[in-house]
Amino acid sequence: MIRSTVMFTAMVAAVLGAGPAAAQANCTHTFGSVMELTGPAGRFGQAASKSIELALRDLNAAGTFAGCALAVDLRDSQSQGTVAVDQAKQLVDVRRVPAIIGGIISAVSIPILTSVTASAGVVQISPASSSPTLTQLGRDGRSQGWFFRTITSDALQGVAAAKYALDSGIRRVSIVHVNNDFGVNMVREFSRYFTALGGVILTTVPYQPQQASYAPEVTRANRGNPDALYLVSYPGDGTSIARTWVQQGGVQRFLLNDGMNDASFIRDVGPQFLNAAIGTSSGTTPTASSTYFAEQYNAFAGPTFNAQAPAADRAFDATMILGLAIAHAGKFEAAAIRDSIRKVLDPQGEVIHAGQAGIRKALELIAAGKPVRYEGVIGPVQFDQNGDITGPFRKWAIRNGEIATVGQMSVEEVREVQGRLR
Amino acid sequence: MALDLATYLVFFLILALNYAVLCLGLNLQWGFTGLFNVGVAGFFAIGAYTSAILTGPPRPEAVGGFDLPVLIGWLGGTLAAGVAALGVGWATLRLRHDYLAITTFGIAVTIQLVALNEEWLTGGAFGIEAIPRPLAAWFTSPTQYNLFYLGLTLALVALVFWGLERLVRGPWGRLLRAIREDEVAAASLGKDVRTQRLIAFALGSAIMGLAGAHFATFMGFIAPESFLPVVTFQVWAMLILGGSGNNRGAVLGAILVWGLWSVAGVTVKALLPPDLQVRGAALQVVLIGVVLAGVLLIRPRGLMGEERAISPHTQATATASTAPSSTPASGGPDAR
């Protein structure tokens, strides 16, 4: 009953959201998206897809893009590389889309890039694949400039986390991390700098996602009484691990990664156990965009989708950037869109935030030929020549069940730490 | 529009025929020999990784890439999967067939975890990238290249198909079927049942390895997530739906089931209201599951049943028991 009410409300909201657009434009530009809607990464892709729809609602309500309303043809990769490339190829060849947003896991994003988008000359923006391989593909010239991602490099976040942990008085740490490219890379960078800066790592335990119980991993990590647990995970498995850690009497002090600053995580573990939990996220102290996104997401998507899911905020930004780039390009063509993507993040431009008012302002500026700088949910970012973004990190702590931002670390600061140890 | 569709179909067929090669390998094992191999993804992975390591560019922190020609990579992948299967088969082929299923499954899980954890060999969670494609420099457009690769793929399928047809229609094929139908009787006729089964198992797995090499070359990138158990189940669904014991059925099943996977999304999208597109994606997989089960309800022996390959005068009595169903039923009394 509750469910159907929610769905009905969402449906009404969607219709209302789409209403003004229909009044303004009588044509539609459809871009593509290949997301993990089902399979192991399904919950991330679903949350991200709702963000795309939310951003589209705002964009279409605010104006037209290259003369038309925007729409997305959303395809499911089923978390499988073969299905992903098949769907991406359908989008490119049959639907003739000039841009694709996706995918979440590298095993989906990389095959789409190497066997579909790069060769066909189609823009691809991944909101979540953080694998260093994608940087390498850019460096080798194999992505030919068609690939962008709205996720910061794990390497930098690992360094930021190491510095933040030591500054917070954590010297001896045990690590439990998800055993995938994200977790492995993050922990590798963290460990290198944490030990070089004088910290001690007691144990590093990789975990396989989706186990019924994480007691064995927790027992192993708890060996030798660490000062804190560095948990590199997602809400869900991460919740289960943190609960088991507390149950087994582990020290109630956590270092957490981007994505764990999540209301459902805090609620399900219990705020009373998380008062000494700290973590890092990409982005700055809360901005107009991040506040807007936090307010709007669940009102739009309904309670079953998670605004803090790893790709939700970044898929929103990816769509916003794509939409503004289409407006900037003035035509719905891949090469023009590609060249405009960096222009809507112009460091000299006027700052634009998420929301319909912001988009209207951006469209006016673009029409007047003035530079704009979209500052999204993940903060002020810039794409480098490989399509990677660099941006500041936010240091946060959990206090009485609320996430409090306690500071910020600029890219320069992170690079300085890196440089000191090279 | 028609041309666009054709471009897509070329791509679709390359992937579908990749599954067809896997399916042909499985058909030799299950359809003709009655070996219940649920480790398809494992042998597929061995072929893919071997070929990627042999043909790929050098990697700074891992073994290989040896930059060898693609042909060597494909042969290497085939051989590696075959040799691995010899080892696996030697230890497990004497098991009852559903016990064999779970052990081969376990081996596939182990192989996938080796791919994930042994970074020095497989690139670990990061996988292997920049796997070269043969003659890529000769073509100017991706469509032309895909057309060429489809030709290559068709030749590969034809070669495997022709080779298997020759084998299974010859005396060895009859021997395999005899073993499948009644192991004890075959043994009592002085046939070395164990060796023959082992050869069939290794040969089938080698074909799966070849499919893996073909896959890695086409995708240009492989990672552990490409070799999860779902691949094994897809291939089984293809074989059983197409009709096991029939090589044409195996190829047909691969194309149809991959087609089902490919169009289910668009079909479900068309039926759902816009705001249910995200949530409703789950229904596309529901649809795939229902269609799989539904087709089997209507045609329990698959779309193409097993062909009659027994001498005509025994046909009348034999047809009733030619399908793999007459191998010892799973569970139950045969083991007691």
Add this chain to the structure above:
Amino acid sequence: MMDLVWLTLPQVIANGLLQGSAIALGAIGLTLTYSILRFANFTHGETISWGGYFTLTALAALTPWIGGIGKWGGLTFGWGLVVALGVGVVGASLLALALDRLLFATLRRHGSAITLVIASFGASLALRNLIVFVYGPESVQFTRELVIADRWLGGLVRVTPDQLAVLGLSAALAVGLTVFLRFTTTGRAMRATAENPALAQITGIDTAHVVRTVWVLGAVLATLAGVFIGITAQLRPELGFDLLLPLFAAAILGGIGSVPGAMLGGLIVGLAESAAVEYLHAGYRNAVGFLVLIAILVIRPTGLFAARG
């Protein structure tokens, strides 16, 4: 460092037994259905998940009357859960019977064992994603209450009352079912059908009734497994499917059809996983159960408890 490593041994064993008891609960159901229905039934995993979600739904719907999950002493649940579990069991049983009626009954008459396996794979795919559609992809919790584990053996082992309850219940179920199969008419009819269905039918056993009974029994055990994992960890749409392979390993390890075998098999798989994480490589946790299984099968090809060859 060496002494420190072995100091965790009691906890490693406890973890293994606790994990193993959850696997055992599922494996007992699987081994019974496997021995009588004669095919590897993938939908058993989905029965586990659906049983858990049915119970969760009942708990939410009945809260005005039962006042929530309840509380027994140090446990995080009480009468409320028992009532909801009753509803969940009925739901899962109806699901299992419906599947048999719609799909498996027909295939038993016309198809081969492998057709049944692949059809059950298709049905499992559909049922699993139906959960995603209805309940969403995120994991859910039965209760947020978190009890810090009691210390035992001078602090070497930490176990929560919930975990002890699951361990005790699995053991009690294994004993109860063994007695049921050995000493009741229905139990004997089930064993006879497992041994030889044709002969059982000739001797006047209502095999259709036996098949229905085993579906219901399997669903009851599956729901229990789903709910206990929900209580000690969390519910996810893929819960049952991800658990299915350790379940198969446990059932085959014990010998198909053997209830004590499935119990022992579950415990062995649980212990192997726990020990692998602690002493070998945590990244290979999912493979260890299988490797133990393969090693045992190579030595004893019919499993530990299989009936006479």
